[in-house]
Amino acid sequence: MTTQEMNLAFEQAYGKKAEKMYFSPGRVNLIGEHTDYNGGCVFPCALSFGAWLLLAKNNDQVLRFRSLNMPQTYSIPVADIKPQPDRAWCNYALGCIDIIRRRHPEAKLESGYDLLYYGNVPAGAGLSSSAAMEVVTARAFTEEMNWKDADDKKYRTELALIGQACEHEYAGVMCGVMDQFASAQGKKDHAIHLNCDTLEFEHVPVKLEGIKVVISNTHSPHHLDSGAYNDRVRQCKTAVEQISTVKPIKHLAELTPEDWKEVEGVITDPIAKKRAHHVVGEVARTAEAVEALKKGDIKRFGELMTQSHVSLRDDYEVTGKELDTMAEAAWEVEGVLGSRMTGGGFGGCTVSLVKDEAIETFKAHVGKVYEEKTGLKPDFYVAEIGDGVSRLA
Numbered sequence: 001m002t003t004q005e006m007n008l009a010f011e012q013a014y015g016k017k018a019e020k021m022y023f024s025p026g027r028v029n030l031i032g033e034h035t036d037y038n039g040g041c042v043f044p045c046a047l048s049f050g051a052w053l054l055l056a057k058n059n060d061q062v063l064r065f066r067s068l069n070m071p072q073t074y075s076i077p078v079a080d081i082k083p084q085p086d087r088a089w090c091n092y093a094l095g096c097i098d099i100i101r102r103r104h105p106e107a108k109l110e111s112g113y114d115l116l117y118y119g120n121v122p123a124g125a126g127l128s129s130s131a132a133m134e135v136v137t138a139r140a141f142t143e144e145m146n147w148k149d150a151d152d153k154k155y156r157t158e159l160a161l162i163g164q165a166c167e168h169e170y171a172g173v174m175c176g177v178m179d180q181f182a183s184a185q186g187k188k189d190h191a192i193h194l195n196c197d198t199l200e201f202e203h204v205p206v207k208l209e210g211i212k213v214v215i216s217n218t219h220s221p222h223h224l225d226s227g228a229y230n231d232r233v234r235q236c237k238t239a240v241e242q243i244s245t246v247k248p249i250k251h252l253a254e255l256t257p258e259d260w261k262e263v264e265g266v267i268t269d270p271i272a273k274k275r276a277h278h279v280v281g282e283v284a285r286t287a288e289a290v291e292a293l294k295k296g297d298i299k300r301f302g303e304l305m306t307q308s309h310v311s312l313r314d315d316y317e318v319t320g321k322e323l324d325t326m327a328e329a330a331w332e333v334e335g336v337l338g339s340r341m342t343g344g345g346f347g348g349c350t351v352s353l354v355k356d357e358a359i360e361t362f363k364a365h366v367g368k369v370y371e372e373k374t375g376l377k378p379d380f381y382v383a384e385i386g387d388g389v390s391r392l393a
């Protein structure tokens, strides 16, 4: 859909022209999985897919929500902003408006608004359509409510934190900050080396001459549910507590692979030990991958991606049949430098580095093997690394 078509859709919906238009991207994490809540780094980049928001003020003191992706519409009085029941999609937007006011009491919502969303992030694929929607809303309404940090980097970090708080409080998903951060701070042809604990980050150029980032959507119905997620969080905590009896640490990410050899013996629960082993290895792999990319060693970067998948499969146990089939089929293709699951796990997508000349073979081979083994039809997207949130008009 073009922006012109979105403008037309707005006019048809509300009988007037949109006054402003914003865009915020989805994201893909290249490496650094399940490190975020262990004090470690992640390495996501913003995509060219994302969420658009068109808006105009109204004189009715209501917030009208429409989406070109959803049949439900909502009309919420400005005086009565609170979480809406039944997993209403407007929660991902409404919450941002509420949280802007609460975090910045000087920000005032002085009129009603007519809003239209459109997103082209594939739904439920773990590429963060929800973060795109939150961050685009946070960007638009900080402007409408006259709150902005003069420092652009700080402003964008704040947009990510507003989005994350919205996801916690209005959508009930206790996510880390990576997705919203990538959506807010993304930079064209760069990935973001982010420490999710300190929020320190660096934009690292992704120069892949003759190589593309390919995202493969499993369309698997499985998700990393909150139970499996909370189990992992708890197992990592158990490992930290036991390791702390011999070496005081706050997070697993503080351990190097050398430290690991000295402390692993004190972890009594074999499951907790496997989980911690993944985290320590993944933290080291992520750091090494970023260095490899800076040196232009894409081959090494790819190898580390593949090792990351193996560790998520064997130690963290968050892959499952679909993601394993997809990654393992990719490894068989000549011209694939690396392939791994991305996002929380169980379903969603893999991310692969594929030489230009191998892309068609990749799609044909991986598509065929995947369909044969799972009965599901995958989708492939050649990713473009785009900028973070912006106002378009």
Ligand code: ADP
Residues within 6 Å of the ligand: 051, 067, 068, 069, 070, 087, 088, 089, 090, 092, 117, 118, 119, 120, 121, 122, 123, 124, 125, 126, 127, 128, 129, 130, 131, 133
């Ligand atoms: P993802 O991995 O894509 O972020 P989530 O389950 O976290 O998946 O978020 C998807 C939810 O976000 C949808 O069910 C819907 O409520 C909301 N959402 C995302 N994009 C849109 C959109 N364009 N229009 C309306 N709601 C959206």
Ligand code: MG
Residues within 6 Å of the ligand: 128, 129, 130, 131
């Ligand atoms: Mg989400």
